[in-house]
Amino acid sequence: MDYYNKLNPFEAAKQFVNKQFPHCEDALLAGSVVRGEATETSDLDIVIFDQQHHSSYRESLIDFGWSIEVFVHNLTSYKEYFSDDYERARPSMPRMVAEGLVLKDKGAIGAIKKEAKELLDKGPKEWSPGIITTKRYFITDTLDDFIGCNNRAEEIFIANALAELVSEFVLRTNKRWIGASKWVIRSLRHYDVEFTNCFVEAFDDFYKNGDKQKIIQLVDGVLQLYGGRLFEGFSLGKS
The missing domain is CATH 3.30.460.10 (Beta Polymerase, domain 2)
Structure with a gap:
């Protein structure tokens, strides 16, 4: 019907x-x-x-x-x-x-x-500094994979993972609700329409043209507010 x-x-x-x-x-x-x-x-x-x-x-x-x-x-x-x-x-x-x-x-x-x-x-529970540090590391790790990858099929799925990690990071560090599927973008728009437009444009440009630069700039801009990319000195579970 x-x-x-x-x-x-x-x-x-x-x-x-x-x-x-x-x-x-x-x-x-x-x-x-x-x-x-x-x-x-x-x-x-x-x-x-x-x-x-x-x-x-x-x-x-x-x-x-x-x-x-x-x-x-x-x-x-x-x-x-x-x-x-x-x-x-x-x-x-x-x-x-x-x-x-x-x-x-x-x-x-x-x-x-x-x-x-x-x-x-x-709103959701506020992230602790420890959680933010851990999330920074995993975003950095995924971004490095994305930058270094030259296999188109792998790049697509690394980009997917990066979009999910970054959207979650932006929303949770600003004490906002997150979502899945269509609610990723809806949740971002509820937070900041201008940022969301840049987010969509960056990933759309990569999916259409294979250009990674806007995604890299977007992710670096998000991480910069919390100290930038994180690799050296990160430790998880060490007693």
């Missing part, structure tokens, strides 16, 4: 909840359809809070013409997911809850959404 001919996402989500979770306490519709970013392949992300379930689970299915990802929790099990997301600095569940449109509300959803928003506003 074409995206534009599908049942309205909010209505489809309400019907899904009434059909599959008629006795749940609370339910939310989240994801790209809520943010106005839906595409032809977008699905519905539906968060359910149901005290009948003793533990959380996730399930994928198709109903009402939509691919649906349903995230089922009771009124306490979601807290473990909030905690895990905080520790890994990727706030998937808190973001879904905070941005979600209410499909069903028996009284608990307001407090849960408030908890999610407070966690998002708080």
